[in-house]
Amino acid sequence: MRTEMMWLGRFAVTGVVVALALVGGRWLWLRYNVEPWTRDGRIRADVVQVSPDVSGLVTEVNVRNDQIVRIGDVLFVIDRPRYELAEKQADAAVAAARASLAQAKREDRRNVALNTLVTTEHVEEGGVRVEELAAQLRNALAQRDVARLNLQRTTVRARVNGIVSNVELQPGDYATVGHQVLALVDTDSIYVDGYLEETKLPQIQVGDRAIVHIMGLRRELRGTVESIAAGIEDRERSVSSNDLANVNPTFSWVRLAQRIPVRVKLDPVPPTIRLISGRTATVSIVVPPGRRQEGE
Numbered sequence: 053m054r055t056e057m058m059w060l061g062r063f064a065v066t067g068v069v070v071a072l073a074l075v076g077g078r079w080l081w082l083r084y085n086v087e088p089w090t091r092d093g094r095i096r097a098d099v100v101q102v103s104p105d106v107s108g109l110v111t112e113v114n115v116r117n118d119q120i121v122r123i124g125d126v127l128f129v130i131d132r133p134r135y136e137l138a139e140k141q142a143d144a145a146v147a148a149a150r151a152s153l154a155q156a157k158r159e160d161r162r163n164v165a166l167n168t169l170v171t172t173e174h175v176e177e178g179g180v181r182v183e184e185l186a187a188q189l190r191n192a193l194a195q196r197d198v199a200r201l202n203l204q205r206t207t208v209r210a211r212v213n214g215i216v217s218n219v220e221l222q223p224g225d226y227a228t229v230g231h232q233v234l235a236l237v238d239t240d241s242i243y244v245d246g247y248l249e250e251t252k253l254p255q256i257q258v259g260d261r262a263i264v265h266i267m268g269l270r271r272e273l274r275g276t277v278e279s280i281a282a283g284i285e286d287r288e289r290s291v292s293s294n295d296l297a298n299v300n301p302t303f304s305w306v307r308l309a310q311r312i313p314v315r316v317k318l319d320p321v322p323p324t325i326r327l328i329s330g331r332t333a334t335v336s337i338v339v340p341p342g343r344r345q346e347g348e
Contacts, residue, residue, distance in 0.1 A: 142196035246335030
């Protein structure tokens with residue numbers, strides 16, 4: 053009797069261990085192969101590459117590295133005296149064009165009033181002269197507008213709310229049109245990209261809730277799935293010199309699931325949490341039970 057009880061006890065223990073192994077194995081399978089979550093997440097933000105629209109010597113730098121700025125704040129100023137002179141020259145050109153046009157109009161009216169005392173050819177030449185000078189005045193006005201615009205563009209302002217980064221600009225540096233001189237991280241555009249396996253995408257829909265854990269922080273953040281990337285780079289294909297598809301002839305027998313960016317818009321975050329672009333995050337998508345069963 054005692055021997056039978058011992059055997060029954062061993063069978064029971066073995067059964068419990070097997071059951072626990074099966075439950076644990078199923079949990080691991082669902083956790084790592086079915087449930088839509090990833091440790092491969094990144095905080096991201098739009099970055100404005102600040103570059104001047106006019107060239108010249110930098111006379112003022114009003115920001116320092118990692119400074120918070122608001123829309124309209126002055127970042128730096130470029131050689132205003134030079135462009136102020138250019139505006140004065142444009143104003144003088146407009147005044148001269150107006151004077152010439154006024155004189156031509158007076159002469160044209162006089163010729164028309166003299167009627168038969170002036171040849172028809174001379175009257176027509178006067179009219180053409182008025183049209184030419186009117187066109188010159190319009191051109192001078194346009195040049196003056198350009199000069200005024202250039203003068204305004206000598207003061208470079210922040211176009212978004214954010215934090216300036218990589219500030220190496222100094223007064224006396226020469227800034228060139230279109231050449232980036234600093235970066236401005238748009239803090240209003242911060243979001244999280246979770247790179248999830250393509251096998252998990254059927255369970256994810258735009259509008260699903262998401263849980264975000266930033267590495268180094270205990271507090272979890274909440275958000276909403278805003279979009280799913282429409283495409284990723286095909287590393288097995290490149291462009292050839294004749295524009296034909298250049299496909300890699302080798303094939304790896306072990307095919308890993310592609311990672312697709314899923315963009316998560318964060319709910320309002322306390323100001324004490326630093327959402328630094330590039331920080332690592334774990335992203336978990338909250339899937340309704342019914343859809344989860346379909347995904348399985």
